Amino acid sequence: xxxxxxxxxxxxxxxxRLGNIETNYGTVETPMFMPxxxxxxxxxxxxxxxxxxGSGIILANTYHLWLRPGEDIVKKCGxxxxxxxxxxxxxxxxGGFQVFSLAKNKKKDITEEGVHFKSHIxxxxxxxxxxxxIEIQNKLDSDIAMSFDECPPASADYEYLKNxxxxxxxxxxxxxxxxxxxxxxxxxIVQGGPHExxxxxxxxxxxxxxxxxxxxxxxxxxxxxxxxxYKAIDYSIPYLPEDKVRYLMGVGDPIDILEGIMRGVDIxxxxxxxxxxxxxxxxxxxxKINLNNSKYKEDLSSVEDGCDCYCCKNYTKAYIRHLISVDxxxxxxxxxxxxxxxxxxxxxxxRQAIKDDRFLDYKREFLNKxxxx
Amino acid sequence: xxxxxxxxxxxxxxxxRLGNIETNYGTVETPMFMPxxxxxxxxxxxxxxxxxxGSGIILANTYHLWLRPGEDIVKKCGxxxxxxxxxxxxxxxxGGFQVFSLAKNKKKDITEEGVHFKSHIxxxxxxxxxxxxIEIQNKLDSDIAMSFDECPPASADYEYLKNxxxxxxxxxxxxxxxxxxxxxxxxxIVQGGPHExxxxxxxxxxxxxxxxxxxxxxxxxxxxxxxxxYKAIDYSIPYLPEDKVRYLMGVGDPIDILEGIMRGVDIxxxxxxxxxxxxxxxxxxxxKINLNNSKYKEDLSSVEDGCDCYCCKNYTKAYIRHLISVDxxxxxxxxxxxxxxxxxxxxxxxRQAIKDDRFLDYKREFLNKxxxx
Numbered sequence: 189x190x191x192x193x194x195x196x197x198x199x200x201x202x203x204x205r206l207g208n209i210e211t212n213y214g215t216v217e218t219p220m221f222m223p224x225x226x227x228x229x230x231x232x233x234x235x236x237x238x239x240x241x242g243s244g245i246i247l248a249n250t251y252h253l254w255l256r257p258g259e260d261i262v263k264k265c266g267x268x269x270x271x272x273x274x275x276x277x278x279x280x281x282x283g284g285f286q287v288f289s290l291a292k293n294k295k296k297d298i299t300e301e302g303v304h305f306k307s308h309i310x311x312x313x314x315x316x317x318x319x320x321x322i323e324i325q326n327k328l329d330s331d332i333a334m335s336f337d338e339c340p341p342a343s344a345d346y347e348y349l350k351n352x353x354x355x356x357x358x359x360x361x362x363x364x365x366x367x368x369x370x371x372x373x374x375x376x377i378v379q380g381g382p383h384e385x386x387x388x389x390x391x392x393x394x395x396x397x398x399x400x401x402x403x404x405x406x407x408x409x410x411x412x413x414x415x416x417x418y419k420a421i422d423y424s425i426p427y428l429p430e431d432k433v434r435y436l437m438g439v440g441d442p443i444d445i446l447e448g449i450m451r452g453v454d455i456x457x458x459x460x461x462x463x464x465x466x467x468x469x470x471x472x473x474x475x476k477i478n479l480n481n482s483k484y485k486e487d488l489s490s491v492e493d494g495c496d497c498y499c500c501k502n503y504t505k506a507y508i509r510h511l512i513s514v515d516x517x518x519x520x521x522x523x524x525x526x527x528x529x530x531x532x533x534x535x536x537x538x539r540q541a542i543k544d545d546r547f548l549d550y551k552r553e554f555l556n557k558x559x560x561x
Numbered sequence: 562x563x564x565x566x567x568x569x570x571x572x573x574x575x576x577x578r579l580g581n582i583e584t585n586y587g588t589v590e591t592p593m594f595m596p597x598x599x600x601x602x603x604x605x606x607x608x609x610x611x612x613x614x615g616s617g618i619i620l621a622n623t624y625h626l627w628l629r630p631g632e633d634i635v636k637k638c639g640x641x642x643x644x645x646x647x648x649x650x651x652x653x654x655x656g657g658f659q660v661f662s663l664a665k666n667k668k669k670d671i672t673e674e675g676v677h678f679k680s681h682i683x684x685x686x687x688x689x690x691x692x693x694x695i696e697i698q699n700k701l702d703s704d705i706a707m708s709f710d711e712c713p714p715a716s717a718d719y720e721y722l723k724n725x726x727x728x729x730x731x732x733x734x735x736x737x738x739x740x741x742x743x744x745x746x747x748x749x750i751v752q753g754g755p756h757e758x759x760x761x762x763x764x765x766x767x768x769x770x771x772x773x774x775x776x777x778x779x780x781x782x783x784x785x786x787x788x789x790x791y792k793a794i795d796y797s798i799p800y801l802p803e804d805k806v807r808y809l810m811g812v813g814d815p816i817d818i819l820e821g822i823m824r825g826v827d828i829x830x831x832x833x834x835x836x837x838x839x840x841x842x843x844x845x846x847x848x849k850i851n852l853n854n855s856k857y858k859e860d861l862s863s864v865e866d867g868c869d870c871y872c873c874k875n876y877t878k879a880y881i882r883h884l885i886s887v888d889x890x891x892x893x894x895x896x897x898x899x900x901x902x903x904x905x906x907x908x909x910x911x912r913q914a915i916k917d918d919r920f921l922d923y924k925r926e927f928l929n930k931x932x933x934x
Binding site: 231264266485513516 | 602880
């Protein structure tokens with residue numbers, strides 16, 4: 189079967205939604221943060237550790253897995269779940285974001301057919317099309333596949349975005365036509381930058397194609413402002429159906445997650461928690477802390493008091509600081525566990541708040557404590 | 562209490578010994594391989610994973626922990642066990658090996674007082690003495706400390722080695738004098754290169770000082786031949802007491818471990834299993850395999866059929882090869898688990914063989930299968 193989204197309730201005071209997604213790999217609750225396993229591994233973590241963080245769905249990258257090891261090898265290994273030993277649901281992106289971002293400084297040629305670009309690994313010439321993206325995702329056998337969309341730069345003007353939105357719609361249709369995996373849902377992506385009419389047009393036309401869920405894209409490409417992100421959500425959500433899941437792509441900052449949830453978003457993904465972990469940074473309810481700071485040298489407390497993660501239950505800041513400062517990967521691993529757990533715990537708290545119709549209170553209380561400096 | 566070695570039995574057909582070591586952190590069986598946690602972490606692994614490999618004692622490096630984070634910080638954190646969340650026994654080396662090997666290409670000045678050298682991190686001038694080494698290890702609070710010895714290069718001539726052995730004896734005595742930790746055993750180290758008379762002299766004089774255990778050093782510095790290693794063991798063992806544990810330092814090749822056990826060695830340590838893992842290599846009973854090899858691209862079998870480790874129970878060669886080839890640390894982590902488990906399983910099999918007085922048969926059967934090419 190494909191996934192099924194069930195809306196349980198909406199908070200009385202805003203658009204925040206409580207729901208769940210039934211999948212072939214279990215039912216997961218929303219709002220939810222999805223850890224990213226770019227190359228079929230959530231960096232440095234075992235599947236058991238990711239699961240212990242409370243993860244529902246994880247995300248894997250079509251572009252990266254297409255190049256290495258190749259979708260045919262993953263298929264021969266029984267699909268992505270079996271390949272990486274992950275028994276929960278998996279969402280694959282379309283590869284579009286990577287084609288546009290990794291090839292940022294390289295020549296790329298966007299045509300109606302697809303995108304001609306050079307591999308970031310060996311410079312070989314490649315062509316990714318809507319059909320190819322779906323074909324790869326079909327073979328990867330993820331539970332949720334994404335339509336191949338154009339990810340225009342934040343600097344793109346209205347005219348560019350208008351053409352881009354129209355092309356993305358044509359690409360979505362082409363992808364849908366070749367999508368064949370009966371156990372895989374396919375999501376459409378709403379684009380249109382910060383422009384109300386383009387978002388409306390993109391959302392309405394995408395919804396007409398009747399996808400299994402909808403994403404809001406173009407908010408985490410290369411430095412879009414927070415305001416533009418919130419506009420993008422506000423201008424898209426009203427045109428998305430209540431009975432389908434809504435996914436804000438590439439967003440993992442705690443504040444942005446809360447802003448997204450308030451506006452009616454259900455799922456989020458981002459490399460942020462694992463990336464900042466490798467650099468020694470940890471989320472806490474009072475803001476991010478940097479374990480490289482020498483003030484933690486002899487600090488016998490855990491990264492965050494009251495946190496129930498493996499890192500906080502067993503290790504001191506002093507030890508983690510040591511590991512980070514001597515470049516031992518176990519340090520990044522511990523902080524990755526903490527940071528993922530932090531975001532998932534955030535969504536757990538949010539779900540309870542929505543149940544109690546007090547999401548806005550929860551959000552205000554969180555923001556009061558969380559310092560961004 | 563300090564450790565207590567109990568000799569259970571010796572194989573009828575050779576010097577291989579079955580025994581155990583009582584420590585404040587539990588009783589561990591010998592012969593045994595000790596994984597290395599250089600900087601208070603067995604690279605990429607959690608303590609739970611190391612324990613699940615069947616590890617008894619782990620080794621930590623005095624030199625590295627002295628420089629970072631510093632022994633005073635470890636002490637403030639409650640000692641090494643608490644600092645790194647390891648509830649089993651820990652052996653610390655003296656720092657001597659690192660001073661001699663890391664400073665190999667740098668100017669160092671060996672005096673009667675100790676070794677003047679430059680930090681491999683920032684080039685600052687340092688002095689490590691027998692007293693300082695013991696003082697650091699006292700603070701680290703390991704279960705077993707090592708005497709500070711000189712590790713002469715394999716190229717050293719007889720005259721050099723003779724002087725070195727004598728100095729090492731004087732250093733051992735100075736270290737023993739300042740050793741104060743009542744819960745920490747102190748081992749003496751036998752040196753003397755491949756020379757029978759020097760090894761005899763070194764062993765006899767070291768044993769006169771009545772240490773809690775004895776190491777055979779100078780066999781894994783910088784390219785000593787296998788023959789010289791076996792000579793070093795053969796010439797040292799006869800002078801070591803039966804009721805004390807014997808430790809061959811820096812040895813982790815499966816064949817060398819078996820050769821050592823046959824000659825009466827009880828414990829071994831080496832970075833080999835974790836180091837080769839990070840480069841994609843895995844031990845198997847038919848020899849080492851290299852997961853970088855493209856022939857494993859679609860190989861759905863585990864690293865070693867019949868292995869009971871987490872890696873082999875859950876992952877295919879194809880997946881591990883993928884992780885290694887895209888430089889994901891989870892690949893090295895999985896192979897580290899396998900390689901450590903392999904060596905520990907080897908010693909488990911050896912212990913059973915000694916029980917049955919068939920160690921020599923076991924060794925022959927192992928060597929028949931294990932290809933070194």
